[in-house]
Each structure stands twice: as C-alpha cells, then as structure tokens.
Amino acid sequence: MKTRNKLTVVLFSILLLGAIPAVMRAQGCSGPYLVEQRFPVNTALPEETRWRFCFQRVRKNGLVINAAFFRKSPASPWVQVIYDARVAELFVPYHSGSPRFRDMSGFNFGLFQLTPRHCPRGVGGTLLDNDYVCKEVHDRGLAWTNYSDVRRGEELVLWGGIGAGNYNYIIEWTFRDDGVMLGRVGATATNYGGGQALEAHMHGIFWRLDIDLNGFPGDTVEVVSHRELGLTAGDPATMVRNEASFEWNPQAFTSLMVHDSTLKNAQGHASGYDLMPARTGTPRHQEDFTRRDFWVTKYKYSEMLVPDLPKYIVPAEPVAGNDVVIWYYSAAHHLPRDEDGRYVGNTFEPLVAHVMWTGFMLKPHNLFDKTPLYP
Numbered sequence: 001m002k003t004r005n006k007l008t009v010v011l012f013s014i015l016l017l018g019a020i021p022a023v024m025r026a027q028g029c030s031g032p033y034l035v036e037q038r039f040p041v042n043t044a045l046p047e048e049t050r051w052r053f054c055f056q057r058v059r060k061n062g063l064v065i066n067a068a069f070f071r072k073s074p075a076s077p078w079v080q081v082i083y084d085a086r087v088a089e090l091f092v093p094y095h096s097g098s099p100r101f102r103d104m105s106g107f108n109f110g111l112f113q114l115t116p117r118h119c120p121r122g123v124g125g126t127l128l129d130n131d132y133v134c135k136e137v138h139d140r141g142l143a144w145t146n147y148s149d150v151r152r153g154e155e156l157v158l159w160g161g162i163g164a165g166n167y168n169y170i171i172e173w174t175f176r177d178d179g180v181m182l183g184r185v186g187a188t189a190t191n192y193g194g195g196q197a198l199e200a201h202m203h204g205i206f207w208r209l210d211i212d213l214n215g216f217p218g219d220t221v222e223v224v225s226h227r228e229l230g231l232t233a234g235d236p237a238t239m240v241r242n243e244a245s246f247e248w249n250p251q252a253f254t255s256l257m258v259h260d261s262t263l264k265n266a267q268g269h270a271s272g273y274d275l276m277p278a279r280t281g282t283p284r285h286q287e288d289f290t291r292r293d294f295w296v297t298k299y300k301y302s303e304m305l306v307p308d309l310p311k312y313i314v315p316a317e318p319v320a321g322n323d324v325v326i327w328y329y330s331a332a333h334h335l336p337r338d339e340d341g342r343y344v345g346n347t348f349e350p351l352v353a354h355v356m357w358t359g360f361m362l363k364p365h366n367l368f369d370k371t372p373l374y375p
C-alpha cells in the first residue's frame with residue numbers, strides 16, 4: 001500500500017494509536033504481513049534487541065519492506081529505520097550491446113511460489129504469504145570474540161524469488177540482532193541465449209531505500225570518504241545539502257551516513273545508519289542512470305522510476321534535514337562458466353547458474369550506547 005502524504009497518514013494513525021508504531025499501522029500492515037522477532041531467539045534467555053517490520057509482495061518489485069523498526073533494548077523506544085525499501089530496477093545489458101533488459105520496469109514479473117525445500121524448517125524456515133515468501137531465523141556465526149570470551153549472533157532473513165523468464169532473482173532482506181540490516185539480490189536459474197554461445201552480461205540492481213530514521217522529518221545524509229595524505233589519513237564527511245548523485249570510489253571506501261536531528265544515544269552522540277556497499281565492481285553503461293552509484297532525492301510519492309533518476313535531481317531541491325530517499329546501484333558481473341551448464345554438440349544439457357549476489361549493509365552508527373550483545 002503506497003502512501004501519498006506521510007504526514008497525513010501519521011496524523012490519522014495517531015488517532016488509532018495502539019501498541020503498534022503509528023507509521024506501521026499507517027502503512028496498512030497487520031496479521032500475516034507483520035513480522036516481529038526478538039533476540040536472542042531463545043525465550044529462556046533475557047531479551048536484548050527486537051525488530052518489527054512489514055513486508056509486501058508487489059508486482060514488478062517483488063519483496064518490499066515497509067515500516068521497519070528496531071529496539072536496542074526492552075527499555076528503549078522503538079526507532080524507525082525504514083519507511084519503504086525495495087528493489088526498483090533490474091538492468092541487464094549484454095556485452096554485445098543487445099539485449100538490454102529492464103526486468104522490472106519493462107515486464108510484469110512477480111514472486112514465484114516456494115516449497116518447503118526452498119525454506120526448510122530445519123534451518124529455521126517458515127513459509128509466509130501463500131508460500132511466496134520464506135522467513136528464516138537462525139544463527140549467523142560469530143558476532144564477536146575476545147580470546148576466550150565469545151558471542152555468536154542471530155538473524156532473521158526474509159526472501160522471495162522473482163520469476164523473470166529464464167532468470168530468477170532472489171531478493172533477500174536480513175535483520176540482525178545487532179541492529180544491522182542487509183539487502184542483497186542474487187541472480188540464478190538459466191542463462192539467456194537458447195542454442196547460442198553464452199554471452200557475458202551485467203545484472204545491475206537498483207535499490208530505492210526510503211530511510212526514515214526516527215520518523216520521516218529531520219533526516220540528513222552525509223557522504224563519507226576516506227583520504228590518504230602522505231603518512232596520514234582522514235575520513236571527511238560532506239553533508240548532502242541538495243539532491244545529488246555520487247560515485248562509489250573503492251579507494252575512498254565511500255559510504256553514506258544518515259542521521260536524524262532528534263536521535264541521540266545515551267552518550268549524547270548523533271545516532272545514524274551507514275549505508276555500506278558490498279560490491280565487486282562498478283557497472284557503467286551508455287544509459288545516464290548507470291553513471292552514478294548513489295542518488296539522494298527528496299521523498300516524492302511519484303518518483304519511483306530508475307530511468308528517470310537524472311531528472312529527479314534537476315532542479316536540485318534541498319534535502320538536508322528533510323525526508324530523503326537513497327538510491328543505490330551495484331551489479332553482479334556474470335561471465336558464463338561451464339559450471340553454469342554447457343552445450344555438447346547439439347545436446348542441450350541442464351543449465352543452471354548458481355546464485356551470484358550483490359548488495360549492501362545498513363549499519364548502526366552510535367545508535368547503541370555501548371557494544372551490543374555484550375557480554
């Protein structure tokens with residue numbers, strides 16, 4: 001359910017205010033689309049942290065997250081992180097120049113139904129929404145160790161697969177016990193090309209992240225860039241005052257930090273979330289919308305189309321201390337392998353490409369008052 005005016009919706013929902021945060025109620029989430037998870041998962045242990053969010057199965061976009069809230073301790077208030085997080089485009093240009101699929105805007109694909117084999121109970125799996133979505137709650141490996149002291153972490157993973165013709169795109173959202181949220185997309189299934197030689201291509205993934213930290217007003221984005229100066233180094237942060245686009249620079253470890261004018265931790269430090277890319281390269285193509293890796297725009301209900309991104313930032317409206325949307329672009333570069341399947345003479349052998357991932361991390365920065373999950 002999309003919302004034209006966040007303020008109207010929030011004011012309306014305050015009238016109905018109950019235990020569920022107003023924005024969550026406002027976004028029309030209840031029953032099977034509301035997911036709540038406490039950590040540790042074992043209820044015999046005292047609760048530490050908790051996530052609460054809504055999901056939607058949306059035509060074209062697949063699996064969308066709405067109204068994600070995190071609570072850093074049972075005594076702390078809920079803090080909103082996400083208003084709406086979605087994959088906004090899958091752009092797949094082939095190396096010969098054609099085809100150049102826009103698998104989201106150019107088609108009408110949706111999630112396909114999963115089976116218990118996709119989502120086994122043995123790994124903490126539960127099928128949701130008529131089996132279109134899998135929720136997995138499980139151990140995530142080491143959270144930290146300090147010699148003999150150690151803590152393992154846990155996470156909730158929500159995923160679904162878009163059936164895009166010969167390809168399947170797995171959309172995966174992870175909510176960790178340490179407040180981290182991860183988004184990634186994996187390309188799998190069969191290569192395009194029928195009986196011809198398999199051609200290399202790019203699976204470009206565009207995320208639209210409407211981050212409403214502690215509510216939609218008062219959010220500010222900074223670009224953080226590492227710089228080496230002789231033997232010294234620094235990490236200056238530049239506030240994004242007006243709508244703009246940015247490149248990811250591997251030598252600068254470019255990340256975007258979002259903070260909110262009213263959100264501080266007990267140490268009095270501004271609380272934020274860092275958007276940290278998890279990528280293996282930078283996909284640039286002829287199309288204007290592929291020339292940047294990050295875009296910061298002012299929230300507008302009507303602005304949902306990736307090919308129009310260059311237009312959304314002209315004229316550049318003020319975004320500092322505003323309701324901002326971050327767009328992030330990365331790709332899985334697919335060089336077909338014999339492991340994806342192969343042709344022997346005219347015999348078409350079963351042909352499946354294993355999942356290749358690309359994505360990002362949203363990491364709390366001065367949200368907790370001290371090390372979480374410790375000791």
Ligand SMILES: [Cu+2]
Pocket residue numbers: 187191201203334353
């Ligand atoms: Cu591929």
